[in-house]
Amino acid sequence: xIDKYQLRKDIWRVCFFIIVAVLVLIYVSPFLVxxxxxxxxxxxxxxxxxxxxxxxWVSENYPAAMSAIPYxxxxxxxxxxxxxxxxxxxxxxxxxxxxxxxxxxxGSKIISGLLMATMMIPxxxxxxxxxxxxxxxxxxNTYVPLILPxxxxxxFYIIITRQFFMGIPNSLIEAAKIDGANEFQRYTRIALPLTxxxxxxxxxxxxxxxxxxxxxxxxxxxRPEKYxxxxxxxxxxxxxxxxxxxxxxxxxxxxxxxxxxFAVFQKNFVRGVATSGLKA
Amino acid sequence: xxxxxxxxKQRDFRNGLLFALPWIVGFLFLxxxxxIASLYYSFTEFNAVTTPRWVGLDNFKDVxxxxxxxxxxxxxxxxxxxxxxxNLFVALLLATIVSRNFKLKGAVRTAFFLPSIIPMVAATMVxxxxxxxxxxxxxxxxxxxGIQGPAWLMDARYTKWALVLMGTWNVxxxxxxxxxxLQEVPVSYYExxxxxxxxxxxxxxxxxxxxxxxxxxxxxxxxIINAFQYFQQVYIIVTxxxxxxxxxxxxxxxxxxxxxxxxxxxxxxxxxKMGKASAMAWLLFIVVxxxxxxxxxxxAKVTDSAGRE
Numbered sequence: 001x002i003d004k005y006q007l008r009k010d011i012w013r014v015c016f017f018i019i020v021a022v023l024v025l026i027y028v029s030p031f032l033v034x035x036x037x038x039x040x041x042x043x044x045x046x047x048x049x050x051x052x053x054x055x056x057w058v059s060e061n062y063p064a065a066m067s068a069i070p071y072x073x074x075x076x077x078x079x080x081x082x083x084x085x086x087x088x089x090x091x092x093x094x095x096x097x098x099x100x101x102x103x104x105x106x107g108s109k110i111i112s113g114l115l116m117a118t119m120m121i122p123x124x125x126x127x128x129x130x131x132x133x134x135x136x137x138x139x140x141n142t143y144v145p146l147i148l149p150x151x152x153x154x155x156f157y158i159i160i161t162r163q164f165f166m167g168i169p170n171s172l173i174e175a176a177k178i179d180g181a182n183e184f185q186r187y188t189r190i191a192l193p194l195t196x197x198x199x200x201x202x203x204x205x206x207x208x209x210x211x212x213x214x215x216x217x218x219x220x221x222x223r224p225e226k227y228x229x230x231x232x233x234x235x236x237x238x239x240x241x242x243x244x245x246x247x248x249x250x251x252x253x254x255x256x257x258x259x260x261x262f263a264v265f266q267k268n269f270v271r272g273v274a275t276s277g278l279k280a
Numbered sequence: 281x282x283x284x285x286x287x288x289k290q291r292d293f294r295n296g297l298l299f300a301l302p303w304i305v306g307f308l309f310l311x312x313x314x315x316i317a318s319l320y321y322s323f324t325e326f327n328a329v330t331t332p333r334w335v336g337l338d339n340f341k342d343v344x345x346x347x348x349x350x351x352x353x354x355x356x357x358x359x360x361x362x363x364x365x366x367n368l369f370v371a372l373l374l375a376t377i378v379s380r381n382f383k384l385k386g387a388v389r390t391a392f393f394l395p396s397i398i399p400m401v402a403a404t405m406v407x408x409x410x411x412x413x414x415x416x417x418x419x420x421x422x423x424x425x426g427i428q429g430p431a432w433l434m435d436a437r438y439t440k441w442a443l444v445l446m447g448t449w450n451v452x453x454x455x456x457x458x459x460x461x462l463q464e465v466p467v468s469y470y471e472x473x474x475x476x477x478x479x480x481x482x483x484x485x486x487x488x489x490x491x492x493x494x495x496x497x498x499x500x501x502x503x504i505i506n507a508f509q510y511f512q513q514v515y516i517i518v519t520x521x522x523x524x525x526x527x528x529x530x531x532x533x534x535x536x537x538x539x540x541x542x543x544x545x546x547x548x549x550x551x552x553k554m555g556k557a558s559a560m561a562w563l564l565f566i567v568v569x570x571x572x573x574x575x576x577x578x579x580a581k582v583t584d585s586a587g588r589e
Contacts, residue, residue: 012480020377024391030406030449031394033417037409050420096303105296111303118311120572122509124544125561126310128554129317135328152306183295212399215512219549230401237405237520244409251402258397262390269393269456 034255038062038248045245061249068240071250073225074232078211081146081228085210086203088150089157093202094195096153097161098187102173112162115155127219134220145220146213150206157202164198165191201268204261211258229254315565322559327552339559348535348543349560355440355531356540359510363444364503368496371451375458376484389459396452404516407446408433433517436534443537446513454499461495462488494579501575505568511541518542540564 032052037045038061040054047055065071100108134145168191176186214230221227227235233250240246262269286294297304322339324332343349378389395403410416411432419429430438469487478486489496514537518530530546531538541564548557 016380017382020382020388023374023377024388027391027395027449029417030403030410033410034402034406046415048414050415050417052417092302095299099296099299103292103296103299105293107293107296107300111300114307116576117572118307120505120568121311121315122541122561122564122568124509124511124541124557125318125565126314127545128321128548128558128561129314130310131548132317132328132554133313149306149310151302152310153303158303183291183299187299208397212397212401214400214516218515230399233401233405234516234519237401237408237516244412244415247405248409251405255398255402258399259394262394262397266390269397 034248034251037245038252040245042243042245061246062253065236065246065250066253068246069232069236069250070225071232071253074227074229075253077143077226078228078230081143082207082210084143084147085150086206088147089154089206090199090203092151092153093157093161094192094199095187096158097165098191100158101162101165102168102170102191103183115159119155123215131219140220141223141226143226146210146216150210154206157205161195161198161202164195168194197268200265204265204268207261208258318558318565319562321555322562323555324558325553325555327554332555335555339556342556343559343563348531348538349540351535352531352538352540352543355536355538356508356510358440359443359447359539360504360507362440363447363510364500364507366444367447367451367454368500368503370448371454371499372458372496374451374455375462376488378455379459379462392455393452395449400512401516403450404446404513405520407442407449408517408520411442434533436532436536439532439536443513454503457495457499458492461492465491498575498579501571501578505571505575508564508568508571509541511539511545514539514542515545 036052036054039057039059040061041056041058044055096111099105100112130145131140134140139145172194173186173190176190181189212230213228214234217228217231218234221231224235233254236250237247321332323334323336325335325338326332374392378385378392410418413419413429413431413434416432418432422429432438432442465488469491470483473483473487514532517537518532530550531542540560544557544560544564547553547560
């Protein structure tokens with residue numbers, strides 16, 4: 001009689017791997033569909049039976065997609081907004097987080113409590129007043145409504161950075177204080193250099209958020225020459241809704257920077273989410 | 281010369297305030313002001329250019345008597361009660377898988393997580409293509425098993441189920457949170473249970489679930505809050521299908537995916553009834569605020585009781 005227990009374990013292991021394989025296949029299939037469709041001719045995409053792989057590989061969809069809409073202009077606009085947003089978040093986030101964790105003042109408790117609350121406010125509530133205010137001072141169709149919030153700090157980033165600061169012993173900062181460094185010096189010379197790992201995480205999230213943002217540009221930008229990639233792609237889709245090969249090529253170029261960013265900074269993603277348990 | 285000598289406490293207050301100033305400005309301008317303004321607007325009538333005119337409770341009467349409001353609420357509640365639990369279940373399942381030790385674990389985790397950082401427009405676009413009744417992959421894969429797939433986004437009976445399906449592709453962040461909490465369950469619990477002869481299923485329900493209950497509750501309520509605000513994907517779908525035969529820019533086939541926030545958006549920016557939109561938005565805000573309070577109270581309670589055991 002061979003080990004019955006061992007046999008059961010083996011069967012269980014095989015089942016486990018089959019389940020995992022199927023799930024992985026399901027989760028990557030939209031990527032595969034996007035990738036392979038982008039290299040099909042459009043008539044190939046609309047031929048029954050549908051095949052995953054192109055019957056004939058073509059790359060013409062890429063130049064076609066990028067000339068059908070002002071692709072590089074949209075990309076330029078998106079990069080501009082993204083870079084400024086990331087800079088804003090990287091400046092403001094550690095500042096506010098420092099105030100909430102390393103300076104002993106009344107406001108720190110109150111603000112820490114309010115941070116979470118602000119994350120819950122639905123955009124549907126704030127969008128009408130904000131739209132009205134921005135349009136009154138003539139800032140719709142500019143990038144101010146998209147970039148300014150980055151320079152005013154975002155709750156989620158501040159929360160994870162604050163948590164990071166709490167893990168840094170106060171004695172480091174106290175020591176600098178005894179040496180006569182003022183608050184600003186303590187912040188820039190002692191605290192800030194320590195935040196590199198968490199700032200990487202914040203930077204990546206800020207990049208992804210700004211790069212992918214759809215709702216804010218949709219509300220505040222209506223002139224086509226000011227479109228971001230999100231808006232451009234959306235418009236492309238409603239105009240060429242039958243040319244899926246070309247649409248998938250356009251989507252590929254939009255998605256690629258995100259995938260590259262993930263590949264490079266994989267570890268930082270887990271850190272941000274796992275430490276806070278928050279990210280909506 | 282009068283040098284201003286501040287006490288340590290005053291200095292701390294000044295510095296703290298200065299460092300937090302950007303956020304305080306943002307809080308007043310991006311949260312407090314819009315909230316108050318929106319409440320005021322909900323009692324007024326105006327479009328994008330006119331000045332708000334006081335109309336009392338007219339907007340609220342309009343909201344409660346508008347059948348589309350109730351329809352959109354029903355659609356949103358579908359997402360709350362179906363999509364949220366499904367997502368949580370899937371996230372937990374995926375998290376259980378990636379917290380085990382096996383070869384290629386990192387690659388598997390990447391496959392599960394990556395979809396959640398894909399730009400929404402691109403992701404939704406791919407799904408619209410996959411949901412195509414004739415040429416989409418989904419129905420073709422189903423046909424291998426002899427199943428005649430529905431028309432998904434074109435058929436009012438299936439549109440919301442398509443959204444549920446699409447949502448399960450996007451549970452990466454919840455999965456990571458669950459994963460982190462699973463790793464905190466002490467291994468010794470499992471070991472002693474195994475010695476006592478508890479099987480894998482038993483161990484899961486008697487050890488894993490109670491140990492991470494507080495995280496699950498928290499994620500469930502967060503999921504509900506998000507479900508109440510769910511609309512960007514739907515907006516992308518309805519505008520994409522607007523050009524397609526049978527499509528409608530308002531709320532999909534038979535308004536079956538007209539979500540409550542989407543209807544707010546349409547009222548504000550398509551029909552320019554900004555007063556009515558504000559009234560709807562404030563009702564939504566009240567619901568979300570109650571849920572947020574419940575979330576904080578409940579998580580505190582669950583964590584508390586877990587700590588006492």
